[in-house]
Amino acid sequence: MFRLLGPACLLLALAGPLLAVDPTVRTLVEVTAPGAESHLRSNDSKQVAVAHAADGVVVSIAPGPNQYPGVVITPPTKVWDLSLTGHLEVGLVNTGPARLRVVMRVDNPGDWRKAPWSTAALDLEPGGSDVLRVYYGYDGAKPGYALDPAQVSQVLIFSGASAQPQSFHITSLASAGPPGEVPPIPADQVRIVPAHGLILGSGTTLDAATQCAADGQVVTLASVAGAQTLRIAWAAGQGDQPVRLTPVRGRWNLREWLEVRVHLRNDGQTSVQPRVRVRSDSGVGDWAQAPAPLAPGAAVDIRAPFAAASVWTDEKNGSGNQFTNNAASAIEIGAVPAGEGRSVVIEQVVADLPPQVLPEWLGKRPPVGGDWTRTFGDEFDGATLDASRWSVTGPNYWDKLGHFSKDNVIIGGGVVRIRDEKKRGHHDDDPAKPETDYAEGYLHTFDRWAQRYGYFEARMKLPTAPGLWPAFWMMPDRGGTGDRQSTAHGGMEFDILEHLTGWGPNRYNIAMHWDGYGKEHKSTGNGNIYAQPDHQGFIVAGLLWEPGRLVYYANGVEVLRFENARVASVPAILMFTMPTGGWDNTPLDDRTLPADFIIDWVRAWQRTDLAALPPGK
Incomplete structure (x- = not known):
């Protein structure tokens, strides 16, 4: 069950001495002041150089074997007391020729095997600048080690190994924010679990303007007796461009289910064969299509499975399951054939579990013949x-x-x-x-x-x-x-x-x-x-x-x-x-x-x- 080492393990290489400061300090280092570079210690004298500049401290990294080249900042006595604040932030500018990832780690004293630190990372394009924030008790946006901000023993700022030179400016280093601060969750990391799996129907509040991505179709949301419905009308000559239902923010977490069931009826003037599939950042599910053309006025349930019909045979050929259930980005609804008068009304969209049928041989014999x-x-x-x-x-x-x-x-x-x-x-x-x-x-x-x-x-x-x-x-x-x-x-x-x-x-x-x-x-x-x-x-x-x-x-x-x-x-x-x-x-x-x-x-x-x-x- 081998796995590449995670960020906590990677950071161990930078562990340094435990040293402190005035508990009221908010700015840890005045990086623009002359001599500021003396407060930042290179973790590799052969690869990492630290110098002063008018706008802060310059960290230059030469190619080499160090996997985590960077600097270590320690307080002048034993620990910093940052308990009046909620996070530590560093201003950064990528002065190198390529995209750069910078990691900051804030440490407590203690056994390194327990990873007593909080971390965050930031990617910068060449010339790009931003502020990297580490929230106490978090690794990025996820809860991590319960860091004590009154006992901060060192701060590490570093990059990763590279075959070409890297450099970045540190323009500020300070603690800020209220105690107990919680990091904002990036929009694409928000996960919404639909109550009882219901995405559209009784009691839902989808917004057509923000949650229905159309490509020329006319999309109309209506509410009848507290139940939302969605009407999709395709223009004459328009192909089978699907409409996408999307979460109000982030992604749906459909971890409790194995399919999405869509109940719809044909309210158009011609027969159509509607189809549905699920989409995630990692890939899409198979199209699930109505078994036969749907006559005007007729209704059908379509079940779009998370699992693909094809068996995985190689990670490079797109076979097998590509959809990721806890990061569903859209439910796509289309209808064929192209023609005038195509429209359907979606009356319910719900994540569901299919009926289960287990094979008779299971547990009794192998699945293939032989002696x-x-x-x-x-x-x-x-x-x-x-x-x-x-x-x-x-x-x-x-x-x-x-x-x-x-x-x-x-x-x-x-x-x-x-x-x-x-x-x-x-x-x-x-x-x-x-x-x-x-x-x-x-x-x-x-x-x-x-x-x-x-x-x-x-x-x-x-x-x-x-x-x-x-x-x-x-x-x-x-x-x-x-x-x-x-x-x-x-x-x-x-x-x-x-x-x-x-x-x-x-x-x-x-x-x-x-x-x-x-x-x-x-x-x-x-x-x-x-x-x-x-x-x-x-x-x-x-x-x-x-x-x-x-x-x-x-x-x-x-x-x-x-x-x-x-x-x-x-x-x-x-x-x-x-x-x-x-x-x-x-x-x-x-x-x-x-x-x-x-x-x-x-x-x-x-x-x-x-x-x-x-x-x-």
């Missing part, structure tokens, strides 16, 4: 975990906030629970190992069971608490020592189900990683896999692994296929983890803990012809 034998299965019906199959200890590479504890793998009621909770303790319950504030479970078959090729499947119930990252995945295990678990040399990481709770209950990620996790690392996959939990809240995720081919299933439906000679050819183990965080998640909220990732059963099969293949084939 299959079940080689692994655990229903978790006993009172204790089967130690001959499972282990609950091991290294934690994924979560710096948490530690593994055997007490957080809980069996009972025919399921096993991987639990996250706010409970301080030592990793693996070993007093000699590091201590952290969050306990979490870990379940895997390393040193117990591994298999090369076959079909692997689990039935799982995902948690709903924000900020969690449950996953069902596989890693190489060649046995012996050395590169036993390396994803290089024929190894591969399979993320069969990788979920971020901020995405809602119906979406997860599938990914593959290989050739290590360094500069040779490669990966592919799709983060828009949609699957509806069953009536008990469970999802079944599966992987068919054959030489040169990986086929992934969600509730028995093929959702992703990867065919490549580089597909792993060494045995792999089963793993269940639930760290905090993730690359696109909502912040962790202690009030929602404890939270459980529930596994009902795990099963694996082997096919006779696959078992007979020699090593490396």
Whole structure:
């Protein structure tokens, strides 16, 4: 479940000494005063130079190996007390030849492993100027570490690695704003959850001028008995340009649903075949079209799914799901064929869940034919975990906030629970190992069971608490020592189900990683896999692994296929983890803990012809 390090980890390289000032100070450094540059220390004397200029301090960065070149500013005594203000701001001018990203970090004293800082970033075009603001307790616009503004120990201002010279002027550095200030949310980051999924209909208040993007069509909103309707009329000779319904601001967050249902009627003079699709910043869904032309006066429900009809086969060819459910930018409504007298009245638009039908074979056998034998299965019906199959200890590479504890793998009621909770303790319950504030479970078959090729499947119930990252995945295990678990040399990481709770209950990620996790690392996959939990809240995720081919299933439906000679050819183990965080998640909220990732059963099969293949084939 490898992921590139996030901003908090990247900032560690700039940690510096802890030093202070007069608590009434608002301007931290008079950057236009002679000698101001002496208060800004380069974090790399070979790459970063600091000089005075009439309008402030100039920071010049030469190309080089430093990934975060910049300056460190420390108070003259121990800490700055900025508790009378709500944010720290720096005036910036990009004096370099290319687009520049500048990051500012405001630190508290303390253990760097807990990332005791707030951050923000700003992009500037050449010659561009702006003010970068860090709000105490926030990383950009998202809540972060609970920074104490009365204990600011240092400020870091830096850029990233570049093959060409970079430079910027610092024209001011001051604290400002009221205490407890909250950062403004950029318009494109606003997320609106429609109440009960309703976007147009009874009680809605769409604004035709700002929320109905037309291209020559006549669009009219009306209200009858408190229910809004939308009439779209196409001009004679006009093509099938769709009308776009858009949020009043930002994007819709449709994380609780899997489709948009539009109820409309034809109030025109000719038959039309209306169609609907959903759109997000990352891509669009498939067009959903009325099954037949709609006669004047007739009505129809059209369901536009989030999931595409095509199966993902390559991240570069546009196959598979492109729509992102928590960032829906528009619902598009069109009608064919072109002609005079085309008009429809939209009577309701609502995000919805479709009826669910699960295939009969699910959980009973693999999805393809052959001479299959079940080689692994655990229903978790006993009172204790089967130690001959499972282990609950091991290294934690994924979560710096948490530690593994055997007490957080809980069996009972025919399921096993991987639990996250706010409970301080030592990793693996070993007093000699590091201590952290969050306990979490870990379940895997390393040193117990591994298999090369076959079909692997689990039935799982995902948690709903924000900020969690449950996953069902596989890693190489060649046995012996050395590169036993390396994803290089024929190894591969399979993320069969990788979920971020901020995405809602119906979406997860599938990914593959290989050739290590360094500069040779490669990966592919799709983060828009949609699957509806069953009536008990469970999802079944599966992987068919054959030489040169990986086929992934969600509730028995093929959702992703990867065919490549580089597909792993060494045995792999089963793993269940639930760290905090993730690359696109909502912040962790202690009030929602404890939270459980529930596994009902795990099963694996082997096919006779696959078992007979020699090593490396």
